[in-house]
Amino acid sequence: MTDTIAEHAAPDLKAGTPLVEMEGCGKSYGAIRALEGVNLTVNAGEVACVLGDNGAGKSTLIKIISGLHPHTEGTLRVDGKERHFSSPRESLDAGIATVYQDLAVVGLMEVWRNFFLGSEIRKGKYPMAPLDIKAMREIADAELQKMGIFVKDINQPIGTLSGGQRQCVAIARAVYFGARVLILDEPTAALGVKQSGVVLKYTAAARDAGLGVVFITHNPHHAYLVGDHFIILKLGRRVLDKKRSEVSLEELTTEMAGGQELAELSHELKR
């Protein structure tokens, strides 16, 4: 079921080579400094987990890599070359596919059109060349079924799917188009236990196929199942950066909850 990833992985990926490197990266939205001084390396064949509270800057971090907005400080290197993505297209062309937290789907468009939006299959290279609608329908349908998602009709508007189904479409799409780096921004947020398991399996399969994966989550258990490398952000700064061998699940959970704060909370909630 996860062979899609292996088929689409770039052939030159060698486990351990850095695909994305951020050095002292920061981002300001006008006066709001959402992210500052973050270092992050995503290696081929590794899952980098980014954890943190709401508003910690996780989405801001990955939007720099996926080209949604450029960084305002520091440097970003992709495949060893310094880059300053000014549009998601550039990032996609570099083999980076993203599942956004808000999913980035167009509600009134059909499921298959959403699946291929921005990367359509055409029957020619000339302007006005027709789309290969049949192929796109079949591929979208097959890829969704591989994830265990059965939509009633691949032609129905994606807005008519449930939140979890929509999330699965977004994930299936990224898996299909990501050749080098896969970014997942809280991919399991809306999912049931079974589909969460599928997503974690996909994440592991992408890692095994040699892709670099950035996995954002609030759930340290999910993170610990697949992560090779853990980064915790707090108010836009990195507060923890450890390899899997250097950190235990308990430590991760405690760090995420802010250790001291958790102790206080358990005291507060005591009846």
Added chain:
Amino acid sequence: MSSSVATKPSAPPPKAAAPARTQRSVLSRVLARPEVGALAAAIAIFLFFYAVAEPFRTLPAFATVLYASSTIGIVAVGVALLMIGGEFDLSSGVAVATSALAAAMITYQFSLNMWVGVIFSLVVALAIGFVNGYLVMRTGIPSFLITLSTFFILQGLNLGITKLVTGTVATPNASALDGFDSARAIFASDIPLGFMTLKVTVLWWFFFVAVASWLLLRTRTGNWITAAGGNQASARAVGVPVPKVKIGLFMGVAFLAWFLGMHLLFNFSSVQSGLGVGNEFIYIIAAVVGGALLTGGYGSAVGSAFGAFIFGMTTQGIVFAGWDPNWFRTFLGVMLLLAVLVNLYVKNYAAQRK
């Protein structure tokens, strides 16, 4: 590959276990098309005038209706695509006049070949479209406001420059200029079919609608137009070049406005500087009646043609029936209201879980 995934045994059910697909019937798919309401309305209005107005029943009358429809439909199809792309253009009506005036005056004043004026005005029109689109994308100000400004700017320029150059409110008669006849053949000729004489604009209208339909439903660009109008942020996030698409749409409307401007110039030989004001709303109505959502992301090119046809039938039908044409505006308003209600219903229906 999947053999290396540790958790494989609990893989999701294989294909065979998939629940049976409920393939929607052809009828329910047809009914879900945006232009269905407009088609039904067009048929109803046709039958109505056919019943009440005897002169309406002749073929020449039908040719007149088609001609009137084409003069709206040519620009309306561009406006429909623009609205599907999530934007408005209030300057499309005056841009028609600007194009015609520019072509007539530059040719006349410098004693050039008519074709130089045709090309010159095309450049002017495309520049107007580009500026509209560029400003909307660059500033993020709603296109309603940007093109409202362009509307006033162009309206003033049309009147002011015409007065400055010619001393009157209209251009001099251009029919004696070099190249007028060949241009007229393309933009304003009559096509005798034996049983009726058709204006060439009708054929152009069909052609533009066909191209627009193809573009919208069968090409990548069409996908991008719908996506840019349906959810601009999402479209951008998956790699759709939204600014290019939208600037292109504004330029498309400007191109069609230019085309209609050329028709009017070569049909009437002289152009009034106040021409076209108010028509922008009629184009928008035709697009909305044809199923385009004001909020973008949904609509049809063929629908705009039905909308324009309804317009053509009504303007001519009222005349053929011998009624007071003043009622026409009221009728237009009622049509728009009905169309918006139908669209609202359609959108809710489409957004419903099935």
